[in-house]
Amino acid sequence: SVTSRSVRPVPKGENPQVSVGIRPVPPIGRDRRESRSQRGPAAAVTPEKLWTAAADFTSPALSRHLDEQRMTRVNNIATEPQTIADLLSASRTQTGRSLTELCEQGPVLLVFLRHAGCTFCRETLSDIAETRADLERDGTRIVVVHLGDAAAVSRLLTNHGLEHLDRIFDPEQRLYDAFGLKRGTFGQLFGWKVFTRAIFEGALFRHGIGCVSGDPTQLPGAFLIRDGKIERRFRHRTAADRADFVKMCTPAR
Numbered sequence: 001s002v003t004s005r006s007v008r009p010v011p012k013g014e015n016p017q018v019s020v021g022i023r024p025v026p027p028i029g030r031d032r033r034e035s036r037s038q039r040g041p042a043a044a045v046t047p048e049k050l051w052t053a054a055a056d057f058t059s060p061a062l063s064r065h066l067d068e069q070r071m072t073r074v075n076n077i078a079t080e081p082q083t084i085a086d087l088l089s090a091s092r093t094q095t096g097r098s099l100t101e102l103c104e105q106g107p108v109l110l111v112f113l114r115h116a117g118c119t120f121c122r123e124t125l126s127d128i129a130e131t132r133a134d135l136e137r138d139g140t141r142i143v144v145v146h147l148g149d150a151a152a153v154s155r156l157l158t159n160h161g162l163e164h165l166d167r168i169f170d171p172e173q174r175l176y177d178a179f180g181l182k183r184g185t186f187g188q189l190f191g192w193k194v195f196t197r198a199i200f201e202g203a204l205f206r207h208g209i210g211c212v213s214g215d216p217t218q219l220p221g222a223f224l225i226r227d228g229k230i231e232r233r234f235r236h237r238t239a240a241d242r243a244d245f246v247k248m249c250t251p252a253r
Contacts, residue, residue: 084178091175093166099143102166107140107226109249112181115214116152119198120239124220129160131246140224140249145170148214176218181235183217188238197240224248 088099102108111128114121128135128142135142144167146153157163170176188194222243224232234243 087174087178091168091170093143093168095166097166099168102141102143103225103228105141107138107224107231107249109135109140109142109245110179110223110225111142111144111245112176112179112220112222113144113146113153114218114220114239115148115212115216116146116156117212118216118239120242121220122156123242125156125160125162127242127245128165129162132162134246135249138249138251141166143168145175147171147173147176147218148212152213171214173215173218179221179223181219181221183215184219184239188219189217191238193238194240197242222248 085100088103091099093099093102099108099110111124113124116122132142142165144153144157144162144165146167147170150169153167154163157165157167168175219236219239221233221235222245223230223234232248234241234248236243
C-alpha cells in the first residue's frame with residue numbers, strides 16, 4: 001500500500017526523491033494506430049477565440065480569482081492531509097473509489113491535465129486515446145486529474161472515447177501541489193516553444209481551443225505509481241511539452 005514513507009509530500013522548489021529516476025522522455029512519435037476520423041471533433045479555431053483566451057488569461061478579474069484560490073489553499077493548510085498517502089486516500093474518482101485503493105490493485109498512470117480549453121490538454125487526451133491499448137496491456141490503470149470546469153473535461157473525455165476513464169476533480173490543486181507541479185511563467189505558457197508547437201506543428205488546428213477555466217497557469221505532468229512508489233515521472237517545463245506515455249508504462253527489462 002502507499003505509505004507516507006514511500007511517497008512523501010513535496011516542499012515547494014524540491015523534487016521528490018522517492019523512486020528510480022528516468023531519463024528525459026523524448027517527444028512521442030508521429031506513428032498512430034487510429035485514424036483521426038475516430039477522434040472527437042476539434043473545436044474550430046477562430047481569431048475571436050484566440051483573442052478571448054488571451055483576454056481571459058490577462059484580465060484583472062482572473063488575477064484576483066487566482067489570488068483568492070491561492071489564499072484559500074494557504075488558509076486551509078491546517079485541515080489538509082499531511083502526507084501524500086493521506087491525500088491519495090482522500091482523493092476520490094467519479095465512482096467514489098480512492099486513489100489509494102486503485103494504487104493497491106496495480107500500477108497507476110496518474111495524468112495531470114491543464115484546463116479543458118488548453119490545446120495541449122486536448123492533445124494529451126488524444127495521445128491517451130490512441131495508445132490506450134498499449135498503456136493498459138500490463139494492467140496499468142489510467143487516472144486523470146483535472147481542475148476547472150468538470151463538465152467541460154467530461155465532454156472532452158467523451159469526444160475522445162475516454163468517458164469511462166477514472167478521473168479525479170481537484171479544483172483546489174492539492175494533488176498538483178503535492179506532486180510538485182508548479183505554476184508556469186509567461187514564457188512557459190506562451191513562449192517560443194509553445195508558439196511553435198501550437199502553430200507551426202499544428203497542435204492548435206488539430207485539437208482546437210476553448211475557454212479558460214480553473215487556473216490557466218497550472219503546468220501538467222504524469223506519474224507512474226507502482227508498488228506504492230513513484231516509479232517514473234514527467235513534469236512539464238512548458239505547456240507544450242509532450243510525455244511519451246507508452247515509454248512510461250513499459251516495464252524496465
